[in-house]
Structures are given as C-alpha cells and as structure tokens.
Amino acid sequence: MSAERMEKKKTLDLRKKHIGPSCKIFFSHDPIKIIRAKGQYMYDEKGQQYLDCINNVAHVGHCHPDVVKAGAQQMELLNTNSRFLHDNLVLYAQRLQDTLPDKLSVCYFVNSGSEANDLALRLAWQYTGHKDIITLDNAYHGHVSSLIDISPYKFHHASDTELNQSVHVAPSPDVYRGKYRADHPDPATAYADEVKDIIHGVHEKGGKIAAFIAESLQSCGGQVIPPPGYFQQVAEHVRKAGGIFIADEVQVGFGRVGSHFWAFQLQGEDFVPDIVTMGKPIGNGHPMSCVVTTREVAEAFMSSGMEYFNTFGGNPVSCAIGMAVLDVIEKEDLQGNALRVGRHLTRLLEKQKEKHPLVGDIRGRGLFSGMELVKDRLKLTPATAEAQEVIYR
Ligand SMILES: Cc1ncc(COP(=O)(O)O)c(C=O)c1O
Numbered sequence: 001m002s003a004e005r006m007e008k009k010k011t012l013d014l015r016k017k018h019i020g021p022s023c024k025i026f027f028s029h030d031p032i033k034i035i036r037a038k039g040q041y042m043y044d045e046k047g048q049q050y051l052d053c054i055n056n057v058a059h060v061g062h063c064h065p066d067v068v069k070a071g072a073q074q075m076e077l078l079n080t081n082s083r084f085l086h087d088n089l090v091l092y093a094q095r096l097q098d099t100l101p102d103k104l105s106v107c108y109f110v111n112s113g114s115e116a117n118d119l120a121l122r123l124a125w126q127y128t129g130h131k132d133i134i135t136l137d138n139a140y141h142g143h144v145s146s147l148i149d150i151s152p153y154k155f156h157h158a159s160d161t162e163l164n165q166s167v168h169v170a171p172s173p174d175v176y177r178g179k180y181r182a183d184h185p186d187p188a189t190a191y192a193d194e195v196k197d198i199i200h201g202v203h204e205k206g207g208k209i210a211a212f213i214a215e216s217l218q219s220c221g222g223q224v225i226p227p228p229g230y231f232q233q234v235a236e237h238v239r240k241a242g243g244i245f246i247a248d249e250v251q252v253g254f255g256r257v258g259s260h261f262w263a264f265q266l267q268g269e270d271f272v273p274d275i276v277t278m279g280k281p282i283g284n285g286h287p288m289s290c291v292v293t294t295r296e297v298a299e300a301f302m303s304s305g306m307e308y309f310n311t312f313g314g315n316p317v318s319c320a321i322g323m324a325v326l327d328v329i330e331k332e333d334l335q336g337n338a339l340r341v342g343r344h345l346t347r348l349l350e351k352q353k354e355k356h357p358l359v360g361d362i363r364g365r366g367l368f369s370g371m372e373l374v375k376d377r378l379k380l381t382p383a384t385a386e387a388q389e390v391i392y393r
Contacts, residue, residue, distance in 0.1 A: 096292065100262065103294050105295060127296070134168045134199075137152050139214065173224060223369075257365040
C-alpha cells in the first residue's frame with residue numbers, strides 16, 4: 001500500500017508500534033502528516049499548504065530541481081565508495097575549500113552532523129595526544145555516545161557519576177542572560193578567562209586539553225551570539241595548552257548568517273578554527289556531512305597507522321548533490337537573501353518587542369534569528385509556556 005493512501009491514524013498507530021518511543025513527533029496533540037514539499041512550503045495529505053518555519057536543512061528550498069537532478073543523474077551513472085578515484089569527490093572538496101580560509105584544506109566526508117563531530121574529536125585526540133575536552137553550557141553536538149558526553153543540553157539531568165570526567169563545561173558566552181552581560185565592560189575577555197581557568201584546573205589535576213568545541217553561534221543552546229573577540233581569546237588559551245579549536249557549523253554554516261559564508265567568520269578574519277564540522281544544509285536533505293581541517297591535523301591522524309574508511313561518506317551521488325547545493329546558493333544569491341530577509345525579519349520582530357513586554361530580546365544574524373520571551377524584562381524570568389504556545393502556533 002502506498003504511504004500516501006494510508007489513513008493518518010493508521011500511520012500514527014504503526015509509528016507507535018514500530019518506531020522507538022523516544023523519537024519525538026512535531027505537534028504531538030495533532031501530528032501533521034507531510035507528503036510533499038516544494039521551496040518553502042510543505043503539504044499534508046489533504047493538500048493543506050504550510051509555510052515551513054522549522055526546517056534548518058532544506059537550505060535552498062525543498063526538492064530544489066537542480067539538486068534533485070544532480071542526485072538523480074549521478075545515481076543513474078554510478079554510486080560507490082571513495083576508495084575509487086572519482087572527480088566528484090575532489091572537485092567538491094575543492095569547491096568547499098574555496099569558501100574557507102586557505103589553512104582549512106583537507107576534507108573527510110561523512111554522513112551526519114554527529115558523525116562529523118565524533119570524527120573531529122578523534123582528530124583532536126590523535127593530533128594532540130591529549131584527552132580533555134572543553135564544551136559550552138547548553139551545547140548540543142550530536143547523538144552518538146562521544147557527543148552526548150559533550151552536550152550539556154542532553155546531559156543536564158545526569159548524575160555526577162554518569163558524567164565523563166574528561167569533559168569540562170564553560171559558561172555559554174551569552175550577554176543577555178549569561179554570567180557576564182551586555183553591561184559588562186569586556187564580556188569577551190571575561191568569558192574567555194573562564195576557559196583559561198578551566199584549563200588551569202585541568203592541568204592541576206594532571207589532565208591535558210585536546211580541544212575546545214563550540215558552535216560558531218549557539219543554536220539549541222539559546223541563539224547565542226558570542227561577543228566579538230571571544231573565539232580569538234579562547235583559541236589562544238586552548239592552543240597555548242596544546243589543544244585545538246573545533247567550530248561546529250552544522251546548523252549555522254553555508255551562508256545562513258548572511259554577511260559571511262561561515263558563522264565563525266563573524267568573529268573577524270584573524271580567527272581560523274583548526275577543524276570545522278558541517279552537516280544539515282550541506283545536502284539540502286540528503287544525508288551527508290563533512291569535517292574540514294588543516295594538513296597538520298590530517299597528517300597526525302594518518303600517523304596512527306589506522307586507515308579511515310567510511311562506506312558512504314564522499315560517494316559520487318552525495319558529492320554531486322553537495323556541489324548542486326553550492327551552485328544554487330551562488331546562482332540564487334541565497335547568502336545575500338539571508339542578509340536582506342534576515343534584516344527585514346529582525347525589523348519586524350523589533351516592532352513586536354515594542355508592542356509586547358513578553359518579548360525580552362531579539363537576536364541573530366541573517367536568517368539565524370530568534371526571539372527570547374520573558375515574564376519580566378528585568379529579572380529575565382523565562383516565559384516557557386508562552387514560548388511553547390508561540391512555537392506551536
Ligand atoms: C549544532 C549541531 N551539531 C551537530 C548536530 C548533529 O547532527 P545530526 O543530527 O545530523 O547527527 C546537530 C543536530 O541537531 C546540531 O544542531
């Protein structure tokens with residue numbers, strides 16, 4: 001029976017029976033069954049059109065014809081693993097490199113954001129020979145075991161004995177409700193000094209820092225824009241301790257921030273991470289992701305003597321799709337669009353702030369923008385139920 005002809009209730013019943021109960025569903029009171037999508041719209045089984053305000057993956061629009069065509073054409077011709085020579089793999093790596101600082105020149109293609117961040121940790125451990133990782137409070141970096149360990153967003157409720165003792169949590173550089181706020185004379189230094197203190201603490205206990213990992217702008221962690229200069233200072237402390245800097249661009253990369261292609265570039269040209277991880281929009285829905293690093297880190301990974309093999313990562317179909325996504329971003333000036341539409345959206349949201357005391361803060365860059373709801377603008381009491389209602393509507 002075709003899925004489209006199945007009654008919604010039957011789909012839900014089968015889902016309850018066969019799909020793990022921890023896999024949540026949107027709008028659980030009355031779940032929406034989506035059967036097709038085009039551009040910015042999704043359609044349910046009755047033809048009802050929805051404007052998709054949730055997706056952070058369909059970067060160039062759902063089912064973009066150029067992307068679909070690139071995938072289909074390559075699928076008709078060949079799909080295999082990256083142990084064979086193939087032009088798509090090297091040309092795509094070159095295309096990605098063109099968007100990045102020269103130093104970030106070596107790619108590993110993988111299949112999901114989680115896989116990319118897990119590999120980034122392996123690279124860091126191998127390159128530095130160290131073990132300890134510093135992550136930010138409220139961070140989420142993926143669902144595999146190594147990443148739950150560095151994702152306070154997920155492990156908040158864990159007991160001390162369950163926590164990985166080599167993971168250290170630095171305060172989120174949130175100047176709205178964090179430890180140091182916009183009225184602080186130098187929040188970048190204050191937050192970076194917190195990282196420096198953690199490094200001292202680790203050294204005192206005989207540990208050594210392998211890496212600091214952060215999203216270039218924290219997404220699930222609360223739409224946090226780090227103060228300018230924060231990453232430069234953190235990188236200095238971390239590198240002095242022999243560690244490296246991993247920038248997670250899984251949510252915020254590929255021009256979404258409008259003014260730059262990568263969100264770490266918002267911190268200034270003098271900041272270059274040692275590893276950048278990419279995912280979500282990279283394939284516009286096709287499961288693929290990438291880790292980009294320096295030649296030095298890649299050579300150190302090689303020196304372990306262990307081959308890195310990934311069955312699907314970097315296959316010709318994924319690379320064709322990845323290239324088509326980059327082409328569309330360029331051809332349709334989607335980075336410029338993110339800047340222009342993002343500015344417009346921010347202006348509209350600012351008007352809501354003037355009208356409603358519930359709106360505490362509007363913040364973001366380009367089309368990575370958000371609104372924080374509070375019950376009290378001075379105490380910043382979270383308006384959780386109200387926020388949930390707004391999201392639902
Ligand atoms: C910032 C960030 N990193 C990594 C991941 C993990 O990506 P995936 O779900 O593709 O494994 C996510 C997913 O939400 C994410 O938001």
